[in-house]
Amino acid sequence: MQLxxxxxxxxDDMSTGxxxxxxxRRDEEFTSYLAARQPSLxxxxxxxxxxxxxxxxxxxxxxxxLYLAWDKVRDRDSVDAYVRRIMVNENNSLWRRPWKKxxxxxxxxxxxxxxxxxxxxxxxxxxxxLWDVVQSLPPKARAVVVLRYYEQLSEAETADVxxxxxxxxxxxxSRAVAALRxxxxxxxxPGGGAEEVR
Amino acid sequence: xxxxxHDQTRDEHGDEPxxxxxxxxxxxxxxxxxxxxxxxxxxxxxxxTIQRNRRLAVAGGILAAAAVIVPVAVAAxxxxxxxxxxxxxxxxxxxxxxxxxxxxPAPAASGPSYLEGATWHRPDGSVxxxxxxxxxxxxxxxxRIVAGDRDNEGNLSIDLIEDGAVVETRDAAGxxxxxxxxxxxxxxxxxxxxxxxxxxxDGERTLSDDVQGWSIRTVVGGPDCEDPEAGGSGCRVVLTNxxxxxxxxxxxxxxxxxxxxxxxxxVYDVDDAGRLAVISRLEDFKECSAVYDPETAENTIxxxxxxxxxxxxxxxYLLAEPAQTDGFGPAWIAVVDTATGDEVARFDPPGDGGxxxxxxIDDDTFAxxxxxxxxxxxxxQTLTIGxxxxxxxxxxxxxxxxxxxxxxxxx
Numbered sequence: 331m332q333l334x335x336x337x338x339x340x341x342d343d344m345s346t347g348x349x350x351x352x353x354x355r356r357d358e359e360f361t362s363y364l365a366a367r368q369p370s371l372x373x374x375x376x377x378x379x380x381x382x383x384x385x386x387x388x389x390x391x392x393x394x395x396l397y398l399a400w401d402k403v404r405d406r407d408s409v410d411a412y413v414r415r416i417m418v419n420e421n422n423s424l425w426r427r428p429w430k431k432x433x434x435x436x437x438x439x440x441x442x443x444x445x446x447x448x449x450x451x452x453x454x455x456x457x458x459x460l461w462d463v464v465q466s467l468p469p470k471a472r473a474v475v476v477l478r479y480y481e482q483l484s485e486a487e488t489a490d491v492x493x494x495x496x497x498x499x500x501x502x503x504s505r506a507v508a509a510l511r512x513x514x515x516x517x518x519x520p521g522g523g524a525e526e527v528r
Numbered sequence: 529x530x531x532x533x534h535d536q537t538r539d540e541h542g543d544e545p546x547x548x549x550x551x552x553x554x555x556x557x558x559x560x561x562x563x564x565x566x567x568x569x570x571x572x573x574x575x576x577t578i579q580r581n582r583r584l585a586v587a588g589g590i591l592a593a594a595a596v597i598v599p600v601a602v603a604a605x606x607x608x609x610x611x612x613x614x615x616x617x618x619x620x621x622x623x624x625x626x627x628x629x630x631x632x633p634a635p636a637a638s639g640p641s642y643l644e645g646a647t648w649h650r651p652d653g654s655v656x657x658x659x660x661x662x663x664x665x666x667x668x669x670x671x672r673i674v675a676g677d678r679d680n681e682g683n684l685s686i687d688l689i690e691d692g693a694v695v696e697t698r699d700a701a702g703x704x705x706x707x708x709x710x711x712x713x714x715x716x717x718x719x720x721x722x723x724x725x726x727x728x729x730d731g732e733r734t735l736s737d738d739v740q741g742w743s744i745r746t747v748v749g750g751p752d753c754e755d756p757e758a759g760g761s762g763c764r765v766v767l768t769n770x771x772x773x774x775x776x777x778x779x780x781x782x783x784x785x786x787x788x789x790x791x792x793x794x795v796y797d798v799d800d801a802g803r804l805a806v807i808s809r810l811e812d813f814k815e816c817s818a819v820y821d822p823e824t825a826e827n828t829i830x831x832x833x834x835x836x837x838x839x840x841x842x843x844x845y846l847l848a849e850p851a852q853t854d855g856f857g858p859a860w861i862a863v864v865d866t867a868t869g870d871e872v873a874r875f876d877p878p879g880d881g882g883x884x885x886x887x888x889i890d891d892d893t894f895a896x897x898x899x900x901x902x903x904x905x906x907x908x909q910t911l912t913i914g915x916x917x918x919x920x921x922x923x924x925x926x927x928x929x930x931x932x933x934x935x936x937x938x939x
Contacts (some may be wrong), residue, residue, distance in 0.1 A: 344749035346761060351607065357568060357572075360571070361568050362570060364564070364566065364567075366564075368564040368566060369562045369563060369564050372561060372563060372564070372565070372693070373558035373561050376557070376558055376561060377554055377557065377558060380884055382561075386565055390566055390570060390571065390574050391574060393566060393571045393574075394571050394572075394574035394688070395575075397571050397575045397628075401901075428696065456549065456553075457552075457556060457557075458555045459550055460550065460553045460555065464550070464553075475550060477780070478547075478697075479547055479551045479554060480550075480551065480555070480558075482551075482552035489692070503543070504543065504927040506550075507543045507546040507547070508606060510546050510549075511546070511810050519545075520545035520546060520548065520549045521545060
């Protein structure tokens with residue numbers, strides 16, 4: 331027995347048409363967003379993850395989740411914040427997976443895989459030393475410093491994105507700076523180590 | 529460098545130089561990174577995978593729980609396809625309140641089971657006030673209730689409720705679900721440390737201690753999970769691997785732990801006769817579904833247009849949704865005759881929306897939790913095969929697409 335066969339074709343046309351219209355609108359809006367924001371989001375993803383390949387993976391997953399929730403994020407001004415939150419969570423979740431831990435348990439770098447995205451030829455060593463320390467921070471601490479010092483979010487905005495307290499943001503930043511002071515060679519400290527009290 | 533030295537340094541020079549150095553290094557690291565490697569197609573493809581995995585992860589729980597089954601009286605009407613939410617008949621029975629302290633251990637079923645905040649609308653039309661408003665599934669096992677409580681992070685805990693109060697809370701593995709058998713008198717869940725726990729009215733049993741990373745798809749048998757050779761009724765639990773990297777497993781009360789069907793990673797349901805609703809093969813983004821009969825060792829029906837998801841209690845019918853969805857979830861649900869593969873009914877309400885949860889109530893009636901994107905309204909509706917028109921049992925109620933006021937309780 332075929333239910334609603336009397337008007338089935340009409341119904342399908344109407345329902346399918348509505349959905350297609352909605353999807354076409356969504357895809358058009360989303361494509362515009364991708365074109366405008368993808369490079370910026372990829373930069374943030376790179377800083378969060380530390381390598382280009384993982385950054386693209388995290389960004390793809392985050393954008394896919396954004397796509398699924400596109401109609402929910404009605405305030406278009408808040409879309410970047412929404413994606414940043416997903417990227418941070420995705421990166422944290424990657425670190426919880428056993429294979430990721432195994433991957434980071436070794437110092438071996440895949441041969442021939444150098445993904446440095448910048449072409450700057452001069453570094454007195456400070457940048458590399460600082461980057462090495464930042465890369466060694468736990469993912470949540472690293473997210474704090476990336477949002478604070480790259481995205482230039484306020485402490486309150488950073489806390490909101492990460493779902494933590496402002497106090498935690500402050501303490502994480504403080505610990506990150508302490509780690510830099512301790513682990514970056516004195517000669518490479520900002521100001522040439524002049525800040526050191528002797 | 530000791531702590532005192534640190535403090536002196538910070539006091540005299542502050543963190544600003546380091547903060548500035550980090551900003552500069554971050555900018556330098558990415559300033560030449562202007563790539564846009566992702567296309568809309570690649571994002572949509574990933575979105576479809578996420579959608580499918582979400583469905584796999586929560587299918588038991590979202591569609592799951594107490595299946596207390598009896599016929600539903602549904603008014604017939606005119607033309608399912610051209611009706612509107614305003615002109616579908618609304619059930620007029622008034623639920624009767626039930627004192628949580630005097631739980632009816634076996635409510636006579638007559639309609640859909642669904643949650644509305646802390647209120648459980650039970651199949652017999654009575655309501656039961658649960659201790660929390662955050663449950664997404666409930667199962668009544670004799671005079672106690674087992675409820676799955678999922679938080680916003682996806683963590684799941686299992687509450688045992690007696691006389692209206694939580695008497696015990698247990699952790700369950702996040703991303704899994706509390707799943708009941710067809711009769712609603714046996715349930716199972718996975719613990720965070722990988723135990724497969726079954727629970728029924730007056731007992732429970734750990735079937736396996738090695739299911740970490742696996743999710744329950746269906747529970748068959750009951751009303752207990754003791755070995756039939758020891759006088760039990762026996763049960764079988766089918767699980768799928770969370771990463772979909774291994775064949776689905778079947779673990780039974782006799783202690784047999786084996787692949788459910790060699791070469792098959794995704795099993796959606798198993799009926800009492802042992803037939804399996806499976807994903808038989810993948811074609812690009814499309815999944816082909818089949819019903820596999822172990823008696824004949826062959827697929828009896830197959831479709832690459834429909835995804836077979838849930839057998840009716842007798843196994844005569846299957847609920848099915850479109851094999852390919854667009855990110856909004858299925859737009860409609862079909863009912864398929866398992867003997868012929870023919871579609872015999874379709875729940876396809878007008879407007880721009882679709883069912884977000886659905887489950888059989890009895891062998892020819894199912895319930896669906898429906899969201900209308902256009903009207904931004906939620907409702908619970910039932911449809912009986914042979915009737916032209918669904919019945920709105922609850923709602924419509926205004927709400928966003930991620931905040932349903934209802935939680936349909938199914939198997």
